[in-house]
Amino acid sequence: MTQPRLENHHKQSDLSLNLNNKEVNNLINAFREKIYHSKPVTDEIFHNLSPKAIDQTSYYGDCFFLSSLASLANSQEGRQIIKNMISQNSDGSYTVTFPGDTQKPINVTKADLTNYAPNNQALWANIIETAFLKYDDVHSTKDKKGDIGNFAKNTHNFQAIHLLTNEDVATSQFGVVDLGSGELTFGGLAKETVRSEIIKALAQNKVITAGAGPRFQKYLGGHIDGPIVSDHVYSIIAFDPKTDMITIRNPWGENNYNHLGGIGTTVDGITNIGGGELKMSLAVFYNDFSDINYAGSNPYSHALHSFVAQSLRAIDSSGQALSTVFESPTKNHTKIVGKAINDDLYTVSNLLNSTTQVISYTGYLAIDKGVSIVEELDKSLKSIW
Numbered sequence: 001m002t003q004p005r006l007e008n009h010h011k012q013s014d015l016s017l018n019l020n021n022k023e024v025n026n027l028i029n030a031f032r033e034k035i036y037h038s039k040p041v042t043d044e045i046f047h048n049l050s051p052k053a054i055d056q057t058s059y060y061g062d063c064f065f066l067s068s069l070a071s072l073a074n075s076q077e078g079r080q081i082i083k084n085m086i087s088q089n090s091d092g093s094y095t096v097t098f099p100g101d102t103q104k105p106i107n108v109t110k111a112d113l114t115n116y117a118p119n120n121q122a123l124w125a126n127i128i129e130t131a132f133l134k135y136d137d138v139h140s141t142k143d144k145k146g147d148i149g150n151f152a153k154n155t156h157n158f159q160a161i162h163l164l165t166n167e168d169v170a171t172s173q174f175g176v177v178d179l180g181s182g183e184l185t186f187g188g189l190a191k192e193t194v195r196s197e198i199i200k201a202l203a204q205n206k207v208i209t210a211g212a213g214p215r216f217q218k219y220l221g222g223h224i225d226g227p228i229v230s231d232h233v234y235s236i237i238a239f240d241p242k243t244d245m246i247t248i249r250n251p252w253g254e255n256n257y258n259h260l261g262g263i264g265t266t267v268d269g270i271t272n273i274g275g276g277e278l279k280m281s282l283a284v285f286y287n288d289f290s291d292i293n294y295a296g297s298n299p300y301s302h303a304l305h306s307f308v309a310q311s312l313r314a315i316d317s318s319g320q321a322l323s324t325v326f327e328s329p330t331k332n333h334t335k336i337v338g339k340a341i342n343d344d345l346y347t348v349s350n351l352l353n354s355t356t357q358v359i360s361y362t363g364y365l366a367i368d369k370g371v372s373i374v375e376e377l378d379k380s381l382k383s384i385w
Helices: 021-036 063-072 076-085 110-116 123-135 157-165 191-203 215-220 282-288 299-327 333-369 373-384
Strands: 086-089 094-096 106-108 169-173 208-212 232-240 245-249 270-274 277-281 291-295
Touching: 063 076, 063 123, 063 157, 063 208, 063 232, 076 086, 076 123, 086 123, 094 123, 106 123, 110 123, 123 157, 157 169, 157 208, 157 291, 169 191, 191 208, 191 232, 191 282, 191 291, 245 282, 277 282
Parallel strands: none
Antiparallel strands: 086 094, 094 106, 169 291, 208 232, 208 291, 232 245, 245 277, 270 277
16 A cells, blocks of 8 residues: 655745844744743843942841852852843743752742842842842831841851852851851861861852851950941952951941941951952951851861861870970970960860861751751761761
8 A cells, every 4th residue: 555645845945044143042032931931131130240239238137148149249150150040031020049949939020129129239139139038938128027037948147158059058167156157166266277268268269258246245255346247247258368368348338337437447457448348367357257158168077177187286286295395304394385285275175166066067957857967977977088
C-alpha cells in the first residue's frame, strides 16, 4: 500500500531567516512574556547600582539587612546577584527571588512601593527592601507596624546575609561579651585574626558587615562608648593592609549627627568622609565595634579552626616562656611569667568564644531545620577533616 505523501506547503521564501539581533530579542521577549507573564528588567531600574544607593531613613529598623545589601552591591559579582533577583511582570509589578529562599518569591507591586515607602536612592534597592519587608511579614508604615518583630523570619545580620547570598555565614566577635550579633559568646577573637578575616572576605568579594552592640556593653568588656551608633550595623567597604585603614558605610547614607560631626571632621580617630562612609584604623575599629559577619565561611569550621589555632598558640607561648625562664635565670622572671599567663588567659577567652559559637550555631540549626546537634556536628567535622 502506498503511503500518503506529506508535503511541506511552506516555501523557503516564506520563512524569514534574516532577523537582526533586535528582532530576535523582541521575539524571545514576546515569547517569555506570553508564557511566563514576565519580561526582562529595564536598565533604568538598576541605575546607581552601588552601596551609595542605600539610604535607611524610613521607619523600619532593618539596618542589618540594608547594610548587607549595600555590601553585596560593593562588588561586580554582588551586583550581578542583585540583577538576577529581580524580574519584571507584565502587569508592572516585580518578582524578587532571594538566593537564600528560592522557594518563596515575593511579588512587589507599585502599590507596595507606595505603601512601604522605602527611601533608598535607587529603584532596585526600594524593590528589594520592600520584598524583604513582605518576606519578613512586616506591615507597611500606613499600618504603623513598621519595625522588625522579634519573631520575624530574619532578625539578625547573619540571617540577612544568608538570604541575600545563600552562603554560610560566620560571625567573629571581639569582646568578652557580645550582645549585638545575637550569638552566645564568652570570649573575643584577637585583632590580627579579625584583620585576616576582613582581608580574605574583601579579596573574595564576599558580603561583610560590622555590628556595634548596645552602648552599655562597654561595661561587660565589649563595644566602647564612642561616636559609632550603638546597636547598629555597617557595611565594610574597603581595607588597606599597608596602612591598616578600614572604610565602613552607615546604611543611613550619612553620619552628620552630634557624636561625629560633619564631613571632613575626625572624632576619636574616626573620619567622616561623606556619603555615609567613615574611615578609621583597624585598632579603632576593633575597639568601637562588637563583631563582623561575612559570607562564604562555614561557621563550624571557622570556630573549630580557631579553637585549634588558639590551642597551638597556648602551647607555643607557654613553651617559649618556660624556655626563656630556664635559659636566662638573670632576667626578670616575674615579667616573663606574667606575660605567659596573660597570653593563656586571652587564649582561654578565644577558646570559649570558639566553643560557644559551635554550640550556638548548632542549636540554631537544630531548632530551625529540625536536625539533631549530633548530625550537624558530624557533618561539619567530616567537611573539615
